[in-house]
Amino acid sequence: MIPLSVPKISGNEWKYVKDCLDTGWISSAGEYVNKFELAIKDYTGSKYAIACINGTAGLHISLNLANIGSDDIVIAPNLTFVATLNSISYTGAQIILIDALNDSWQIDVNLIQKWLEKNTETKIIKGKPATFQKSSGKKIGAIVPVYVLGGFVEIDKLLEISSKYGIPLIEDSTEALGSFKNKKHAGTFGLTGVISFNGNKIISTGGGGMILTDNKEIAIKAKHISTTAKKDSLHYFHDEIGYNYRLVNILAAIGLGQIENFNTILKRKKEIDFIYRNELNGIGDIKFQKNSPSSNPNCWLFTFRTKTMSKLLNYLNSNGIQSRPFWTPMNRLPMYSKLNYISEYDYSNQLYEQCISIPSSSNLKQSDQEMVVSAIKNFYNK
Numbered sequence: 001m002i003p004l005s006v007p008k009i010s011g012n013e014w015k016y017v018k019d020c021l022d023t024g025w026i027s028s029a030g031e032y033v034n035k036f037e038l039a040i041k042d043y044t045g046s047k048y049a050i051a052c053i054n055g056t057a058g059l060h061i062s063l064n065l066a067n068i069g070s071d072d073i074v075i076a077p078n079l080t081f082v083a084t085l086n087s088i089s090y091t092g093a094q095i096i097l098i099d100a101l102n103d104s105w106q107i108d109v110n111l112i113q114k115w116l117e118k119n120t121e122t123k124i125i126k127g128k129p130a131t132f133q134k135s136s137g138k139k140i141g142a143i144v145p146v147y148v149l150g151g152f153v154e155i156d157k158l159l160e161i162s163s164k165y166g167i168p169l170i171e172d173s174t175e176a177l178g179s180f181k182n183k184k185h186a187g188t189f190g191l192t193g194v195i196s197f198n199g200n201k202i203i204s205t206g207g208g209g210m211i212l213t214d215n216k217e218i219a220i221k222a223k224h225i226s227t228t229a230k231k232d233s234l235h236y237f238h239d240e241i242g243y244n245y246r247l248v249n250i251l252a253a254i255g256l257g258q259i260e261n262f263n264t265i266l267k268r269k270k271e272i273d274f275i276y277r278n279e280l281n282g283i284g285d286i287k288f289q290k291n292s293p294s295s296n297p298n299c300w301l302f303t304f305r306t307k308t309m310s311k312l313l314n315y316l317n318s319n320g321i322q323s324r325p326f327w328t329p330m331n332r333l334p335m336y337s338k339l340n341y342i343s344e345y346d347y348s349n350q351l352y353e354q355c356i357s358i359p360s361s362s363n364l365k366q367s368d369q370e371m372v373v374s375a376i377k378n379f380y381n382k
């Protein structure tokens with residue numbers, strides 16, 4: 001089986017993990033967490049980077065620090081991985097779902113704008129704008145845009161909305177390590193951004209996450225509440241209800257080994273993307289995800305669109321080529337089916353029915369990629 005997306009362990013991961021094991025520093029203390037945070041901070045250009053146990057926890061902490069609670073409404077895409085919505089749900093906030101764009105597959109920012117114009121009023125509170133739903137009086141607490149497949153959201157438009165309406169952006173950039181726009185990294189535009197190091201992501205710690213922020217106060221609080229809000233470790237004095245969301249040293253050691261090799265991984269991902277685009281262009285009815293010209297996405301997981309997706313999916317999987325459809329849209333999941341879903345053409349459901357992801361691991365062999373390409377060409381020639 002040619003796998004869809006697996007980690008590539010080829011650097012100092014063994015050495016650093018062995019160091020943790022040899023010294024006994026496997027858990028909450030040790031130097032690798034700091035080193036890994038520093039490496040991510042340097043790579044992304046974020047002022048602060050706070051490690052946590054996974055991306056979902058990073059989103060949850062971020063929403064918490066944006067003071068999101070049950071009096072708030074949070075705006076999120078309908079086409080995403082369930083963790084985006086789960087993290088919002090943990091805060092008790094109400095969720096408004098927004099459809100995707102047909103070409104970039106990212107959240108449709110014009111729909112957000114239209115919904116805000118029609119349904120909300122903006123007041124100036126202590127010199128700053130804040131926006132409330134007219135019917136319920138609930139505050140629009142945050143927008144959580146997702147960088148679908150590491151591609152860029154319409155960040156300029158989102159930043160405009162954010163400042164006009166006084167709504168913070170919590171960027172779900174979990175899939176976007178290595179994605180830049182005009183040299184600025186995904187996840188460094190909003191109040192916070194979150195990176196994931198889950199097993200299928202572009203680099204992995206097994207499980208892990210990182211909160212990015214330029215806000216010192218948020219950074220300090222993020223570290224504090226993700227480490228049980230401990231003020232004094234001798235006396236076990238904790239000054240608020242915190243979370244045990246810290247990343248352990250042994251996982252950070254793997255992360256450090258991974259990020260040291262990231263440029264090689266990223267280069268290979270872009271090669272794989274380039275070859276697929278070249279080879280599959282014009283085959284059957286295949287269409288690719290569109291990226292804005294000023295963006296430089298990480299090409300994490302190659303995905304394309306075809307009307308015969310489910311047949312192709314069966315064909316590839318039964319020929320030893322692991323392939324996957326997109327996520328089931330949030331409005332089709334039982335716990336989220338009653339949410340308000342803002343859409344004109346329901347593109348997210350069309351994308352779900354038509355998109356397929358194919359093997360894109362950075363250690364994908366050239367011969368294996370050729371096999372994937374020829375299997376797809378075969379399928380359409382039948």
Ligand SMILES: *Cc1c(COP(=O)(O)O)cnc(C)c1O
Nearest residue numbers: 054055056081083084174196198
């Ligand atoms: C991976 C992912 C997350 C969650 O990250 P975990 O580290 O798996 O908790 C959230 N949102 C999206 C879009 C993701 O792809």
